Amino acid sequence: MGSELTFRGHESQPVSDTYTPKQPKPWFSVTQPIRYMLREQRLVFVLVGIAIATIVFTLVPSSSTSRVEYGHFTIPETTTRLSQYDQKPMYEHRSAFHMYSSGKVPLGLKRKGLRIVVTGGAGFVGSHLVDRLMERGDSVIVVDNFFTGRKENVMHHFGNPRFELIRHDVVEPLLLEVDQIYHLACPASPVHYKFNPVKTIISFFYKYYKYKTNVVGTLNMLGLAKRVGARFLLTSTSEVYGDPLQHPQVETYWGNVNPIGVRSCYDEGKRTAETLTMDYHRGAGVEVRIARIFNTYGPRMCIDDGRVVSNFVAQALRKEPMTVYGDGKQTRSFQYVSDLVEGLMRLMEGEHVGPFNLGNPGEFTMLELAGVVRETIDPDAKIEYKPNTEDDPHKRKPDITKAKELLGWQPKVELRKGLPLMVSDFRKRIFGDHKEGGATTA
Numbered sequence: 001m002g003s004e005l006t007f008r009g010h011e012s013q014p015v016s017d018t019y020t021p022k023q024p025k026p027w028f029s030v031t032q033p034i035r036y037m038l039r040e041q042r043l044v045f046v047l048v049g050i051a052i053a054t055i056v057f058t059l060v061p062s063s064s065t066s067r068v069e070y071g072h073f074t075i076p077e078t079t080t081r082l083s084q085y086d087q088k089p090m091y092e093h094r095s096a097f098h099m100y101s102s103g104k105v106p107l108g109l110k111r112k113g114l115r116i117v118v119t120g121g122a123g124f125v126g127s128h129l130v131d132r133l134m135e136r137g138d139s140v141i142v143v144d145n146f147f148t149g150r151k152e153n154v155m156h157h158f159g160n161p162r163f164e165l166i167r168h169d170v171v172e173p174l175l176l177e178v179d180q181i182y183h184l185a186c187p188a189s190p191v192h193y194k195f196n197p198v199k200t201i202i203s204f205f206y207k208y209y210k211y212k213t214n215v216v217g218t219l220n221m222l223g224l225a226k227r228v229g230a231r232f233l234l235t236s237t238s239e240v241y242g243d244p245l246q247h248p249q250v251e252t253y254w255g256n257v258n259p260i261g262v263r264s265c266y267d268e269g270k271r272t273a274e275t276l277t278m279d280y281h282r283g284a285g286v287e288v289r290i291a292r293i294f295n296t297y298g299p300r301m302c303i304d305d306g307r308v309v310s311n312f313v314a315q316a317l318r319k320e321p322m323t324v325y326g327d328g329k330q331t332r333s334f335q336y337v338s339d340l341v342e343g344l345m346r347l348m349e350g351e352h353v354g355p356f357n358l359g360n361p362g363e364f365t366m367l368e369l370a371g372v373v374r375e376t377i378d379p380d381a382k383i384e385y386k387p388n389t390e391d392d393p394h395k396r397k398p399d400i401t402k403a404k405e406l407l408g409w410q411p412k413v414e415l416r417k418g419l420p421l422m423v424s425d426f427r428k429r430i431f432g433d434h435k436e437g438g439a440t441t442a
């Protein structure tokens with residue numbers, strides 16, 4: 001049956017075994033496609049199609065649009081321009097971010113989440129940064145040794161497959177496949193960084209601890225960035241300006257730091273970390289970003305860590321006198337944590353190496369700050385004066401012109417708006433009626 005079907009007709013078409021050259025096609029066969037199009041108004045359909053395509057491509061903005069959309073925010077064109085402020089990145093960016101940085105993600109294509117390491121991600125700033133990255137759809141690995149950080153700061157992400165937490169000290173090397181590294185691991189408060197200054201300078205602790213974390217920790221993370229081709233962001237500090245002789249502080253100011261004082265494990269540790277970062281950039285082609293962070297406050301700060309805002313708030317809540325060191329006329333600027341996180345993300349996604357000052361230029365004396373804490377918590381709160389600590393800077397105020405111009409960033413939350421959010425988090429943690437994870441947004 002099958003053979004009949006395949007062979008039917010072979011008798012009626014005898015096969016000739018003499019070769020006959022193929023006849024050339026008649027000239028009119030060339031015109032066949034044209035005649036086909038003219039038949040049954042097919043030409044009209046072709047013309048209508050061309051017209052629709054022209055309209056669509058004219059109305060939809062091209063990828064050379066003057067704004068770059070990324071995550072929640074839009075970075076103005078200024079971020080892709082180099083100006084007199086900027087350290088031009090020396091090497092082409094090699095991470096997955098590049099796919100999204102030059103224009104809109106094409107219609108129908110979903111933005112691919114990045115793999116991001118946040119060292120110190122269980123700490124105050126780090127945990128808020130992790131919240132934003134998770135919200136954006138990225139996969140986040142937190143690396144923390146819990147020296148000052150707490151699991152409670154990130155435990156609301158446990159169970160999310162995009163989140164991982166690794167207990168690890170950055171003083172030891174680590175290998176992870178990632179696109180970006182936010183390097184925050186370092187005790188940031190004097191109480192903690194003076195606790196083990198050698199470890200600070202090597203990794204990020206105040207006296208010992210802070211230098212070790214700063215230098216060896218940063219070295220390890222830069223090594224990781226180099227090996228896997230990740231972009232690296234260093235959270236440096238306004239402490240690199242020391243007790244500044246220039247006010248407000250601009251990024252081009254080299255600072256006035258005591259290299260042998262009790263704070264130098266932190267100050268010099270961060271300065272060395274900046275040097276290492278730039279050397280890896282220049283020498284090894286690592287994509288780097290440097291943020292110089294000014295005093296930041298908000299929910300999840302360590303209680304009793306010796307930083308002035310957390311000190312005043314905890315003391316006023318406990319009905320203890322607020323400790324003012326010296327005459328209280330030294331000034332600081334206070335930035336709410338959500339503003340800082342926004343600045344860090346813009347810096348990481350932008351095209352500029354920095355360093356960038358990230359801080360709120362609103363300047364307060366310690367006594368003025370104590371006044372705002374009184375207004376917010378207890379009008380009867382008392383002040384207790386104590387001798388000033390060694391090498392305490394007299395003035396601190398960021399000049400943020402560069403961040404405004406190149407990152408399109410400036411802080412939005414005033415002290416009187418941000419402080420109540422921190423106070424309610426501290427109240428819950430101090431008096432025990434606490435639900436973990438303070439609010440970030442003001």
Ligand SMILES: NC(=O)c1ccc[n+]([C@@H]2O[C@H](COP(=O)([O-])OP(=O)(O)OC[C@H]3O[C@@H](n4cnc5c(N)ncnc54)[C@H](O)[C@@H]3O)[C@@H](O)[C@H]2O)c1
Binds near residue numbers: 121150204237294
């Ligand atoms: N908060 C501020 O006002 C401020 C100001 C300037 C700079 N900074 C910088 O921002 C970063 C974060 O500061 P923060 O206020 O969130 O401090 P934080 O102390 O709350 O957080 C630091 C985190 O790093 C972790 N850590 C410390 N040493 C580590 C190590 N060797 N290995 C692994 N993890 C380690 C801690 O456990 C903690 O979770 C720090 O690098 C700090 O120097 C902060």
